[in-house]
Amino acid sequence: MKASPWYAIPLRPFSWIYGLAIALRNWCYDVHVFRIQKMTVPVISIGNLTAGGTGKTPIVEYVIDYLQRSGKHPAVISRGYKRTTSGTFVVSDGTTCYGRVEETGDEPMQIARKYPGVVVVVDERRSRGAAEALRRKNVDLILLDDGFKHRALARDLDVVVLDGSDPIMHQPMIPAGTRREPFSALHRAGVVIVTREPVTDELKSFVQKHTAASIISVTFKPKSLTDRRKMLGIPKSALNGQKCIAFCGIGNPRSFVLTLEEFGIQPLDVVIFPDHRHYSTSDIRTIINRANSCHATLVLTTEKDAVRFDTSLLSGIPESLQLCSLTIEPDIVEGKDSFHNLLDAVMRRAA
Numbered sequence: 001m002k003a004s005p006w007y008a009i010p011l012r013p014f015s016w017i018y019g020l021a022i023a024l025r026n027w028c029y030d031v032h033v034f035r036i037q038k039m040t041v042p043v044i045s046i047g048n049l050t051a052g053g054t055g056k057t058p059i060v061e062y063v064i065d066y067l068q069r070s071g072k073h074p075a076v077i078s079r080g081y082k083r084t085t086s087g088t089f090v091v092s093d094g095t096t097c098y099g100r101v102e103e104t105g106d107e108p109m110q111i112a113r114k115y116p117g118v119v120v121v122v123d124e125r126r127s128r129g130a131a132e133a134l135r136r137k138n139v140d141l142i143l144l145d146d147g148f149k150h151r152a153l154a155r156d157l158d159v160v161v162l163d164g165s166d167p168i169m170h171q172p173m174i175p176a177g178t179r180r181e182p183f184s185a186l187h188r189a190g191v192v193i194v195t196r197e198p199v200t201d202e203l204k205s206f207v208q209k210h211t212a213a214s215i216i217s218v219t220f221k222p223k224s225l226t227d228r229r230k231m232l233g234i235p236k237s238a239l240n241g242q243k244c245i246a247f248c249g250i251g252n253p254r255s256f257v258l259t260l261e262e263f264g265i266q267p268l269d270v271v272i273f274p275d276h277r278h279y280s281t282s283d284i285r286t287i288i289n290r291a292n293s294c295h296a297t298l299v300l301t302t303e304k305d306a307v308r309f310d311t312s313l314l315s316g317i318p319e320s321l322q323l324c325s326l327t328i329e330p331d332i333v334e335g336k337d338s339f340h341n342l343l344d345a346v347m348r349r350a351a
Contacts, residue, residue, distance in 0.1 A: 008176040015173035022173075023182050029151045036154045037127040040134065042141050042349045043155040044074075047148025049185065050171060050178040052275055053251025054163040055195040055220055055330075057107050057304065060145050062330045063159075063343065064115055067141060070347055073117075075133035078145040080105035080122030082276045088132050091120040094139075101308050102278055107145060110307045127153045140350045148188075149181060156346045160189040162207075163252065164197030164217075169206045186210035191342055193218050196255060199334070214342070216335035220255070222263040223329040227322065228306050229314060234324065236263065242322075244298035245269040245291050248305050249277030256302055259328055268294040279308050284316045291321055298322045 028034045046063065048054050060076070067074045073094075080089065083105040091097060091104045092112035101109045104122055112120040119136045123129030130142050130153060144153065148160055162168050171179045183206075186192070192207055193216045207215055225234050246267040248256045253272045260267060269290050273283065291299055299321055306325035317323055332339065 008172060011176040012172065015176040018175070019173045019182055022180070023184075026151070026182075026185060034152070037152060038154040039127075039130055039142055041139065042157075042346045043130070043144060043153060044141065044157045044159065044343070044346055045144040045147035045150075045155045046159040046161065047144070047146050047150075048161055049148070049168055049181050049183075050163070050166075051174065051180055051251075053166075053178070053255075054161040055218070055252075055255070056146065056161045057110070058220060058328055058330050059159070059161055059193060059195075059218070060107075060143065061111065061114065063143060064111070064118060066340070066343055067143070067347065068115075068117075070344075072141050072347055072350060073138040074141045074143045075119035075121065075130070075136065075139045076108070076111055076143045076145055077126050077129040077133060077147070078105065078108045078111075078120070078122050079124050079126075079150075080108050081146070082106075082278070083122060085122075086124065088121065088123045088129055090132065091122055092116070092118065094119045094136055100310065106276060106304050106307045110304055111145075113307070125152070126150045141347070148185075156349060157190040157342055158188050159191050159193060160186065160213075161193045161195060162203075164194040164199060164203065165252075165255070167200070167203050167206075169203070183210050186213075189213040191216060191339060193339075195330075196220065214335055214338040216339050217333050218330045219333055220259060220328045221331050222259055223327045226303075226306070226325050226327065228309065228325055229323065239265065239298065242298045243268055243294060243296045244300055245271065245287075245294055245296045246300045247271035247273065247287055247290075248302050249273035249275055249279075249308075250302055250304060251275045256326075259326065260300065263326065265300065267300065268296060277305075277308065279305075279313055281313070281316055284313055288317065288321065296321070298324065301325050303327045 085103045091108045121129040121133045171177045
């Protein structure tokens with residue numbers, strides 16, 4: 001359990017107010033005071049009970065892979081967190097990617113580039129974004145990225161991702177903590193995925209008090225390394241004998257460091273930026289200076305961070321310093337059949 005920082009204590013009253021407001025909002029949806037729009041195709045939501053850092057994006061990509069292997073054509077709808085645009089923005093029409101990462105958000109752009117046949121739309125109003133996606137041919141299923149709290153759009157399956165390394169029962173509501181829904185919201189979950197750490201008896205008992213949903217245990221394992229200049233995969237052996245540092249701007253930077261260590265990489269230094277950082281030339285100078293101080297020849301980052309590097313930022317890194325990203329993938333260690341059965345049930349409705 002992580003201890004709450006000292007500044008969280010005076011924020012607790014604001015957390016109670018926030019929690020009451022969210023509870024009232026959920027009640028309005030439950031009793032149909034607020035309208036919930038239903039799409040003409042099935043909808044799967046993958047979201048968090050907390051504000052980021054649970055490993056949601058690799059789960060989204062796992063589901064995309066599974067749906068595509070089953071012959072489905074999902075569209076991904078996201079808010080596009082920290083994007084500079086507003087309203088509806090088509091990141092990919094299933095053929096072409098549009099815009100810059102600043103305009104779309106890093107996660108939607110990452111998904112659009114990795115899955116060129118998938119329609120990706122960002123919109124703060126998920127129902128409007130979903131309607132736009134359905135104008136594209138072949139879309140037969142909607143996948144909501146970070147959609148748990150966005151209840152204006154009906155869904156056939158709610159997947160809730162929890163970080164097992166920071167158990168939810170010890171996390172206060174925003175702003176004292178990162179929890180953005182009351183525990184009672186778990187009753188809406190169709191499946192709960194616990195990431196990074198094994199499901200403890202305490203966490204399992206707590207979750208089961210609030211939902212009858214299946215509990216799935218997932219860890220993340222390193223998958224591949226990519227040279228970001230050449231956009232080519234490289235073997236792990238290419239790192240032998242190289243001194244390296246790492247940097248990231250994600251919700252759980254500790255998880256990135258642990259993954260590097262699992263891959264057999266011990267960075268000499270780790271530079272941590274805020275989550276969803278839009279990198280600047282000043283940030284590049286910081287990274288280069290830290291690398292030079294360690295006499296490093298290699299800089300490692302996450303796949304999501306690398307998406308935020310455009311050509312101009314890459315050109316600011318000297319050729320003597322190699323920039324690589326590490327891709328991770330989920331490993332379902334418990335409950336794979338249950339999870340697949342739930343996804344299969346949704347896909348049958350799309351038939």
